[in-house]
Amino acid sequence: MTGLERLLLDPSPLQGAGRIGLLTHPAGVTRDLIPSAVALLRAGVRLERLYGPEHGIDGSGQAGEAPEVTADRQTGLPTHSLYHKSPSEIAERIAQVDTLLVDVQDVGVRFYTYVSTLVQVLEAARQSGTRVVVLDRPNPLGFPVEGPVLEPRFRSFVGALELPLRHGLTLGECARLVEPGVEVIPCDPLEPFGYGGLPWVPPSPNLPDLETARLYVGTGLVEGSAASEGRGTALPFRLVGAPGIDAVALARRLNGLDLGPVRFRPAYFTPAFSKHAGQPCAGVQIHVLEPLARALPVGMALVGALAEQGLELNPDWLQKLLGVPFAPELFAPEQAQERCHAWELEARRYAQERLSTAWLYPRG
Structure with missing residues (x-):
């Protein structure tokens, strides 16, 4: 059960809530695929305004986009984009409501921007006096952590909190790191996505399925290189390449490493955009042969193998994504598993020592 579904069963937390707004996007649905705004209105919740994060409230924007939609197509409610807005600009917009509900599906990766938008919303709410209620949803990647912890000097919109790269938190728990007293309507954090569980609605245009979301932990790092990460193809974050790459040599290089149950196939493609x-x-196209527990080594080795063929890397962007200083040796393909294992041990300690105060759900 999600926080949305729990609120629909018992809307009493909204008694005396005044004017109510909702921050949401296409993945904010019930298990019957009813949009949260529609479901709340049917339950008698008097929504007045809707707000959207990156990609827009209707999900039609690509990376870095949030098309302005003035009215929601299904409810007719006025809508506002909060993406690329400062906290003071967000405060102006959410000051139009007394209570702001947040029903957004995060994917559990630090550089995915929905946590950053939530951080800005909580800061803005202090200015506007707006009450924030997070309707929690499961982290599709679960509780495990991966990757380095973000160093404060690398804070940015793709890294708003000092978290491991794969942070193992729900959005409600992230909110509690910023505002310990924030109201969170809990979910069942272990409910799976897919058959017998919650439907997978792409939380952004280039995460079409759960397997891609799992790979994104690693292949998202390709954004910090001159290679296409597969945007503009049918296989974003699973198809990676660039003009001039020797695909056969790249696949052979990566298949010769111990990167878990994955295989790399030489691939040729022409992106339609990006x-x-x-x-x-x-x-290469990345083929996952069985459930992949850790995807970060795949991304680290892939970036390193591309660099070996002379592909340009973007040090500034890579250190923002990773959250630690850039060094070419970080991406040495043979060291990917060992390096990521060391990061994981550090991330586990950090989570227990620094993040556990925000946990809403027991960890095994």
Whole structure:
């Protein structure tokens, strides 16, 4: 059960809530795929305004976009984008409501921007006096952590909190790190996605399924290189390459490493948009042979193997994504598993010592 569904069963937390707004997006649905705004209105909740994060309230925007939609197509309610807005600008917009509900599906990766939007909303709410209630949802990647902990000097919109790269928190728990007293309507954190569980609605255009979301922990790092990460193809974050890459050599290099139950196939593609749009690219398609527990080593080795072929890396962006200083040796393909294992041990200690005060759900 999600926080939304729990609120629909018992809307008493909204008694005396005044004017109510909702921050949501297409993945904010019931298990019957009814949008949260529609479901809340049917339950008698008097919503007045809707707000959207990156990609827009209707999910039609690509990375870095949030098309302005003035009225919601299903409810007719006025809508406002909170993406690319400062906390003071957000405060102006949410001051129009007394209570702001947040029903957003995060994916558990630090550089995914919904946590950053939530951080800004909580800061803005202090200015506007708006009450914030997070309707929690399960983290589709579960409680395990991976990757380095973000160093404060690398804070940015793709790293708003000092978290491991794969942080193992729900959105409600992230909110409690910023505002310990924030109201969170809990979910069943272990409810799975897929058959017999919650439906997978893409939380953003390039995470079409759960397997891609799992790979995104690692292949999201390709954004910090000159390679296409598969945006503009049918296989975002599973198809990676660039003009001039030797696809056969790249696949052979990666298949010779111990990266878990994955195989790399030489692949050739032409992105319709994003990096290298309209240009023939060569690279690899990543095939996951069985459930992949850790995807970060895959991404680290992939970036390193691309660099070995002369592909340009973007040090500034990579250190924002990773949260630690850039060094070429970080991406040495043979060391990917060992390095990521060391990061994971550190992340586990950090989570227990620094993040556990925000936990809402028991960890095994």
